[in-house]
Amino acid sequence: TQLLEQSPQFLSIQEGENLTVYCNSSSVFSSLQWYRQEPGEGPVLLVTVVTGGEVKKLKRLTFQFGDARKDSSLHITAAQPGDTGLYLCAGDVGAQKLVFGQGTRLTINP
Amino acid sequence: KAGVTQTPRYLIKTRGQQVTLSCSPISGHRSVSWYQQTPGQGLQFLFEYFSETQRNKGNFPGRFSGRQFSNSRSEMNVSTLELGDSALYLCASSLDANRGKNIQYFGAGTRLSVL
Numbered sequence: 001t002q003l004l005e006q007s008p009q010f011l012s013i014q015e016g017e018n019l020t021v022y023c024n025s026s027s028v029f030s031s032l033q034w035y036r037q038e039p040g041e042g043p044v045l046l047v048t049v050v051t052g053g054e055v056k057k058l059k060r061l062t063f064q065f066g067d068a069r070k071d072s073s074l075h076i077t078a079a080q081p082g083d084t085g086l087y088l089c090a091g092d093v094g095a096q097k098l099v100f101g102q103g104t105r106l107t108i109n110p
Numbered sequence: 111k112a113g114v115t116q117t118p119r120y121l122i123k124t125r126g127q128q129v130t131l132s133c134s135p136i137s138g139h140r141s142v143s144w145y146q147q148t149p150g151q152g153l154q155f156l157f158e159y160f161s162e163t164q165r166n167k168g169n170f171p172g173r174f175s176g177r178q179f180s181n182s183r184s185e186m187n188v189s190t191l192e193l194g195d196s197a198l199y200l201c202a203s204s205l206d207a208n209r210g211k212n213i214q215y216f217g218a219g220t221r222l223s224v225l
Contacts, residue, residue, distance in 0.1 A: 041219070
């Protein structure tokens, strides 16, 4: 069974601070996706990383895929209240199936 | 282009009843996947349909079933509801999850409460 361990599960910081969320597994993924979910809504895709060592930037968000394609991180610089939400990583394990981490509930306080 | 549409948004049922949830994928998307999201277990894969055929199934009991129509719309059915079936049920569509990157786009979900 492929598992994705996401940490931390909860994070509450002040506006302007930096943070990093981690997604780790012992399995290799063909790709890994990051989603953000707002209350009462479905997850919205932020980014997909495919190549080991790949780094993608989305404004203040930086995503990195581990060299071995087993782990990933999401770094947010100068967090803003609008970044508040549930962040989910999901690994593509083939056979039309995504395996999700438990999520990181992020709260940015003004 | 319209996104993934799920109906209804909210449902309240009692134990023992059955329920049918509906999902209309993004136009042109032929793969539809279903997930159950609970606070304790997170997002768990239920099953995936492509061209009216179930291609993959998660570890859920047979009470959970689904189907896909020729227009790619999909339904999932849960029979003999249990309290533990209370969850947010999410549908996701993709062009063809079997080829290349498995990029899925999610609907807003159906919140099912079983009393």
